Amino acid sequence: MKLATYKDGSRDGQLVVVSRDLATAHYATGIAARLQQALDDWGFAAPQLQDLYESLNGGKARHAFPFEPRRCMAPLPRAYQWADGSAYINHVELVRRARNAEVPESFYTDPLMYQGGSDDFLGPCDDVVVPKEDYGIDFEAEVAVITGDVPMQATPDQALDGIRLLLLANDVSLRNLIPPELAKGFGFFQSKPATAFSPVAVTPDELGDAWQGGRLHLTLQSTWNGRRVGMCEAGPEMTFHFGQLIAHICKTRNVRAGSIVGSGTVSNKGVEKDGRTDWPKGYSCIAEKRAIETIQDGKPSTGFMRFGDTIRIEMKGKDGQSIFGAIEQKIAQPG
Structure with a gap:
């Protein structure tokens, strides 16, 4: 349903x-x-x-x-928990490669995750209000799940049974605020404003064989200012499936009904051709595009979002019909 x-x-x-x-x-x-x-x-x-x-x-x-999607709040307008993973290790590899940093071996076996604000989510058509453009405004197209109760020390398979609904997310990031926050050694805070979610959340049975082993095997579309910039496959390259992400949370605590867990930026590997790597499926966040440009050309050329910019995030089924409805937002100034 x-x-x-x-x-x-x-x-x-x-x-x-x-x-x-x-x-x-x-x-x-x-x-x-x-x-x-x-x-x-x-x-x-x-x-x-x-x-x-x-x-x-x-x-x-x-x-x-x-x-009417424009009448929608987030499916769960405020939640007991919003925990966002970084389940696509390719995204981490690209960002680190662009700054000549290695990926620690532990990243391939232990998921990255941060706990974001869950008291004030955005609806799918609400403006993304940011005080200043120079904060480095970025979208992040993701898949997320809403859980029931999952007990402490649950296995990944047990955690999968706790998934009630799936939805899409725009995990807005303020990129220029991230480095000084991470330098403090205590994680994201001001750099992660309110997250937006798709109009509709769906039960796993609605997805048919596209939902396999805790991964959603469909294409996530990102359209920035009317131009499609990402057609990323959400399933095959998801290093940690949703059961593993939830089990990661459950290592030392119970997960309660109404917790939302995100996949992190959906990301696909590049393709080698004539001695050059290209990324034909595009990108699900601007930071990744800038990392690609740095790898290819030595420096980024794409700027972050500006006031008045729009972002649309959507996923369609094999029949071409929208599954969750679209996140359609504009970047706006306060007031």
């Missing part, structure tokens, strides 16, 4: 069930008013939400209405 949250003036919005083709929706108020409520009692709520979903797809839901 597919779920979204409509704006209603409150912090947590109203849960709606969305049809498979993203054309119609129906309030889920009689089952669960908010997505967190459904996640807290998933065994009770999910079958009822599934029944409503099937009625909606069959055209039998009496109070259906046209689905």
Whole structure:
């Protein structure tokens, strides 16, 4: 099934069930008013939400209405946890190669992860408000999952069973604030403002054979200022699958229902041709493009985002239909 949250003036919005083709929706108020409520009692709520979903797809839901992504908050407007991994080691390799730094061996066996702010997510069509352009504004196109309860010391396979929903993310980064923060030795903070999520979150069964072994084998599309810059394959080169990422969190703590775990920037390896490496599938963040330019040409030539720029992030199924709806945002000044 597919779920979204409509704006209603409150912090947590109203849960709606969305049809498979993203054309119609129906309030889920009689089952669960908010997505967190459904996640807290998933065994009770999910079958009822599934029944409503099937009625909606069959055209039998009496109070259906046209689905409007611009009315959406993030599917989970605020969460108990937002933990973002860096599951595509190619992204790490590129960034480090561009500054002549080696990748530590441990990065290939132990996932990188940071804990971001989860109290104020952005809806899929909300502006990305940044105080200054010179902070180095960047998008990051990612896949994410929302979990149920997963116990401490869960194995990767057990952790996979705890995945309730999948969605897309724009993990906005302020690149010029990152180096001084990391130099303090305590990780990201001001350099990671509010994250945006796709209009719709979907249950794994909706993805068919594209969902295999904790990886989503579909193409993630990134379009910057109307120009498609990334057609990256999300599945084959994901070094750590979502079960491994969740199990990484569970090493010393329980993961509770309503936790969101991100994949990190979706990234694909380059192709060697005539003594030169090219990246035909493009990029899912500007920092990676700049790393590629540095490797190829000795210096970056692409600037970061400016006020008025737009970003669209979307993933389509094998039938060409949008699965999660699109994140469509504009970079804006405060006020």
